[in-house]
Amino acid sequence: MSKVLIVEDQSDIRRLIRWALEFDGHEIREAANGETGLAVAKVWRPDMMVLDVMMPGRLDGLQVCEQVKADPLLSSSTRVLLLSARTQQRDKDAGLRAGADAYLGKPFSPLELSATITRLLARTPPPPATGLAERPD
Amino acid sequence: MMPALRLLPRTLVGRVFALYTVTLVAFVALGLGLFYRYQFTVELEEAQLRAEALSEAIVPSISDSAVIGDYDSIRRTLQHAVYHSSFASASYLDLAGGVVRAPREDAPDVAPPEWLLNSVASRLYDTNRMIKVGGRDYGVLRLSFAPERIAGPLWHQTRIALALGLLCVTGGLLLIRFPLVRWLGNLGRIQAFEQAMQNGELDPAMLAMDDTPLEFRSTFEVLGRAAASLQSQRVQAAVTLGAIADSVYTLDAAGRIVLANPAACAITGHELNGLLGRSARELLPPVFDAASDLTPWAGRRTTLTPPDRPPVVLDTSLSAILAPTGEPAGYVLVCRDVTERHALDQRLRAELQARETALDALRKVLEGLEHPGALLTTETHGGDDLQAISAMISRLVARLQVRGEQLDAIFALSADGFISFDARRRANYVSPAFARLTGLPEAEVLAVGESEIEAWLRALCDERNPWRGFDAMRRDLRQQCEGAPPRRELIELVRPVKRVLEVGLREGSTEVISQVLSLRDVTHESEVDQMKSEFLSTAAHELRTPMASIFGFAELMIHRRLSPERQQEVLATIHRQTQLMINIVNELLDLARIEARRGKDFELQTLDLAALVAEVLHDFKPPQERALPGIEQPAQTAPVRVDRDKLVQAIGNVLSNAYKYSPEGGAVGLRLVRGTHDGQAMVGIEIRDQGIGLAPHQMARVSERFYRADASGSIPGTGLGMSIVKEILELLGGRLALASTPGLGTTVTLWLPCVAAPSERSMERA
Numbered sequence: 001m002s003k004v005l006i007v008e009d010q011s012d013i014r015r016l017i018r019w020a021l022e023f024d025g026h027e028i029r030e031a032a033n034g035e036t037g038l039a040v041a042k043v044w045r046p047d048m049m050v051l052d053v054m055m056p057g058r059l060d061g062l063q064v065c066e067q068v069k070a071d072p073l074l075s076s077s078t079r080v081l082l083l084s085a086r087t088q089q090r091d092k093d094a095g096l097r098a099g100a101d102a103y104l105g106k107p108f109s110p111l112e113l114s115a116t117i118t119r120l121l122a123r124t125p126p127p128p129a130t131g132l133a134e135r136p137d
Numbered sequence: 138m139m140p141a142l143r144l145l146p147r148t149l150v151g152r153v154f155a156l157y158t159v160t161l162v163a164f165v166a167l168g169l170g171l172f173y174r175y176q177f178t179v180e181l182e183e184a185q186l187r188a189e190a191l192s193e194a195i196v197p198s199i200s201d202s203a204v205i206g207d208y209d210s211i212r213r214t215l216q217h218a219v220y221h222s223s224f225a226s227a228s229y230l231d232l233a234g235g236v237v238r239a240p241r242e243d244a245p246d247v248a249p250p251e252w253l254l255n256s257v258a259s260r261l262y263d264t265n266r267m268i269k270v271g272g273r274d275y276g277v278l279r280l281s282f283a284p285e286r287i288a289g290p291l292w293h294q295t296r297i298a299l300a301l302g303l304l305c306v307t308g309g310l311l312l313i314r315f316p317l318v319r320w321l322g323n324l325g326r327i328q329a330f331e332q333a334m335q336n337g338e339l340d341p342a343m344l345a346m347d348d349t350p351l352e353f354r355s356t357f358e359v360l361g362r363a364a365a366s367l368q369s370q371r372v373q374a375a376v377t378l379g380a381i382a383d384s385v386y387t388l389d390a391a392g393r394i395v396l397a398n399p400a401a402c403a404i405t406g407h408e409l410n411g412l413l414g415r416s417a418r419e420l421l422p423p424v425f426d427a428a429s430d431l432t433p434w435a436g437r438r439t440t441l442t443p444p445d446r447p448p449v450v451l452d453t454s455l456s457a458i459l460a461p462t463g464e465p466a467g468y469v470l471v472c473r474d475v476t477e478r479h480a481l482d483q484r485l486r487a488e489l490q491a492r493e494t495a496l497d498a499l500r501k502v503l504e505g506l507e508h509p510g511a512l513l514t515t516e517t518h519g520g521d522d523l524q525a526i527s528a529m530i531s532r533l534v535a536r537l538q539v540r541g542e543q544l545d546a547i548f549a550l551s552a553d554g555f556i557s558f559d560a561r562r563r564a565n566y567v568s569p570a571f572a573r574l575t576g577l578p579e580a581e582v583l584a585v586g587e588s589e590i591e592a593w594l595r596a597l598c599d600e601r602n603p604w605r606g607f608d609a610m611r612r613d614l615r616q617q618c619e620g621a622p623p624r625r626e627l628i629e630l631v632r633p634v635k636r637v638l639e640v641g642l643r644e645g646s647t648e649v650i651s652q653v654l655s656l657r658d659v660t661h662e663s664e665v666d667q668m669k670s671e672f673l674s675t676a677a678h679e680l681r682t683p684m685a686s687i688f689g690f691a692e693l694m695i696h697r698r699l700s701p702e703r704q705q706e707v708l709a710t711i712h713r714q715t716q717l718m719i720n721i722v723n724e725l726l727d728l729a730r731i732e733a734r735r736g737k738d739f740e741l742q743t744l745d746l747a748a749l750v751a752e753v754l755h756d757f758k759p760p761q762e763r764a765l766p767g768i769e770q771p772a773q774t775a776p777v778r779v780d781r782d783k784l785v786q787a788i789g790n791v792l793s794n795a796y797k798y799s800p801e802g803g804a805v806g807l808r809l810v811r812g813t814h815d816g817q818a819m820v821g822i823e824i825r826d827q828g829i830g831l832a833p834h835q836m837a838r839v840s841e842r843f844y845r846a847d848a849s850g851s852i853p854g855t856g857l858g859m860s861i862v863k864e865i866l867e868l869l870g871g872r873l874a875l876a877s878t879p880g881l882g883t884t885v886t887l888w889l890p891c892v893a894a895p896s897e898r899s900m901e902r903a
Contacts, residue, residue: 010682010686012686012710012713012714013682013685013686013689015710016685016686016689016690016693019693019697019699019703020689020693020697023697054678085677085678085681085682085685086678106681106682106684106685107681107684107685107686107687107688107689108685108688108689109688109689109692110689110692110693110696111692111696
């Protein structure tokens with residue numbers, strides 16, 4: 001059972017993602033903007049983050065992704081999937097440069113999202129830091 | 138007189154000689170005459186005396202003989218007496234009449250001429266002597282003279298004297314002849330002198346001789362000096378004639394050449410000797426072509442073809458040398474070689490002709506320019522041509538100046554800048570706008586080559602997006618199809634200010650302008666373009682958001698088993714998002730229509746705003762059964778000129794926002810307010826809510842398309858409503874005003890310009 005954090009400003013889309021991923025049996029939490037998402041991620045340390053790129057507020061999806069990937073505690077264990085209505089190649093490139101593991105354009109297929117996330121999570125995660133691994137959750 | 142004069146010898150020598158001869162002959166004749174006379178007389182006297190003496194001598198003998206009568210003795214005596222004497226006979230006549238006679242028998246030596254004989258005979262008389270002895274007469278002794286014996290010697294003498302005289306005369310004449318001829322013959326040499334002068338072989342010493350008489354000597358000296366002076370003049374004249382390029386012929390009265398200078402020889406191709414004496418008419422036929430006689434002329438032009446030489450053009454003149462009688466004694470023919478001048482004249486004439494033609498053409502061109510399109514019907518030729526052309530040129534120049542000023546003004550005012558380049562691709566004109574757009578001063582750019590200008594422009598450009606340069610643009614021009622519009626090429630300047638310029642290059646075909654580089658400031662257009670494309674992209678993005686929900690939920694519905702509640706929720710979501718999409722599309726269309734028509738489709742009418750607001754409120758259905766807006770009606774009417782439907786839409790949008798952005802409830806108020814803006818009386822619809830309010834940075838973006846103060850999606854909306862309001866208000870001459878405090882609410886005022894009181898009819902209709 002993996003932990004998935006959805007960071008998306010639109011409630012309908014959050015609900016859609018949740019319903020898509022609940023079916024796979026993931027534990028899901030939501031955040032409505034970048035700041036909240038990053039804060040939750042730092043505490044909850046999700047295995048997977050589904051990040052909307054375009055969000056109002058101080059941090060957009062790319063910035064959140066960069067910060068996650070720059071965080072030593074998160075970078076090794078947390079995979080990031082970016083969602084965006086911007087689907088041009090240069091937007092995808094910008095996302096991958098920010099460290100995202102996958103990039104999906106909107107509108108997206110919930111099934112494909114689910115499959116992508118399952119695939120990403122199936123990859124052998126790098127061995128977690130020993131201290132952290134032994135600490136009881 | 139005349140016959141005597143005629144007898145006079147013609148020469149001085151002859152005259153002197155004749156005078157001398159006459160004198161000499163006269164004197165000799167006189168001498169001879171006197172001598173003859175003397176001899177004649179003496180001879181006769183002597184003969185008489187001799188007769189006397191003889192008779193005396195013989196008388197005694199005779200007397201003796203007579204006495205005795207011895208006549209023989211007498212005879213012998215008589216014979217003796219006449220022997221070798223000058224008597225013809227001696228005879229003795231006795232008284233008885235006997236005659237003893239003793240004639241001389243021998244013939245005389247010299248036969249004198251008859252006249253002399255007669256003359257002598259007449260002067261001599263016989264000598265008769267009486268013989269008397271003792272008183273008695275015995276007879277008479279008679280001695281008869283023989284005249285021929287006296288005249289003969291006389292004649293002989295005379296002849297000798299004559300011969301001597303003749304000899305003397307001859308010798309004297311001969312003697313005088315040589316010096317006379319020698320001394321006076323000098324005069325004769327003057328003729329030779331003259332001949333020598335004629336031939337130009339004058340020797341000044343020719344006349345001077347040692348024995349020349351004094352009188353002649355001085356005369357000859359004078360003559361010699363005169364001749365020398367004449368000679369030097371002739372030499373001068375000859376040198377002068379030799380030196381001048383004109384050919385000069387001196388002709389005699391018959392037209393024969395007597396003198397020709399070297400130029401004349403050269404032009405005829407003859408030696409001087411070959412010319413002299415020839416008829417000028419035969420030698421130079423073209424010169425005398427028309428002239429039948431030698432009438433002097435001047436300045437006649439003739440073409441002559443000398444042997445072995447190209448034709449020459451001669452300017453000829455013939456002058457007569459008049460004798461004192463008025464008859465022409467000779468002629469001087471002067472031929473000047475004017476070939477070059479003639480050619481020059483011809484060229485000049487041709488050039489003048491060409492100039493006249495050019496002038497004419499120029500005049501026509503000028504007239505054409507002056508009256509473009511007008512057909513030239515007036516043909517004015519003559520002296521005023523130049524003046525007319527000058528006048529035309531000044532008019533044209535004035536027009537060109539005006540045109541130039543117009544063009545300068547146009548260029549100065551034109552927003553587009555350009556540089557033109559000459560044939561060597563150096564800038565020869567820089568428009569003020571070019572300098573303004575690029576910040577490159579006109580003075581620095583002028584006469585600069587295109588490569589340098591290219592470098593400057595590149596330096597101004599954004600480094601990431603450099604200008605391609607002239608060569609690339611020219612390549613494009615060549616590759617481009619005929620008639621195709623030139624490719625739009627944009628460059629982004631970062632200096633002097635950020636600008637987007639459209640660069641165009643056109644090639645000229647003239648020497649003056651080889652190409653023109655034009656710059657158009659499309660910064661605004663480019664921004665608009667960018668805004669449009671951003672708008673498009675934003676609109677697409679905004680459409681994707683509801684589509685993402687619709688697509689995703691629909692897929693979930695299809696592939697996942699959902700609880701009935703969830704299915705209901707999915708459908709509701711899909712419905713809601715579809716509604717949102719419809720709204721977005723409608724409002725986009727509204728906006729597009731408003732923008733495209735720029736108010737042209739507005740149906741403007743004057744109506745009372747208060748009445749309109751009341752009507753709008755009457756029809757308005759507040760969401761979620763909330764209370765209608767509270768209204769504060771103004772006391773008087775507020776006439777405005779608006780498109781009713783558009784204004785209703787704007788008011789509706791604002792009212793709808795007021796309700797949407799006060800989700801917690803709270804009264805929405807509406808009232809009409811008055812104010813002025815820029816001196817214009819305005820009436821405003823103020824709509825006030827007590828909603829979430831707007832932060833200042835949000836307020837600035839309210840009328841931006843798709844901007845929504847609520848990003849959570851909990852308040853539905855397209856983000857286009859306020860954009861439409863703003864557009865409508867501005868097209869109606871009004872404006873949108875916002876005031877807001879976050880958390881306390883927002884006041885939106887739709888300001889419209891007031892107009893004069895509307896007519897009753899339109900008020901009723903409103």
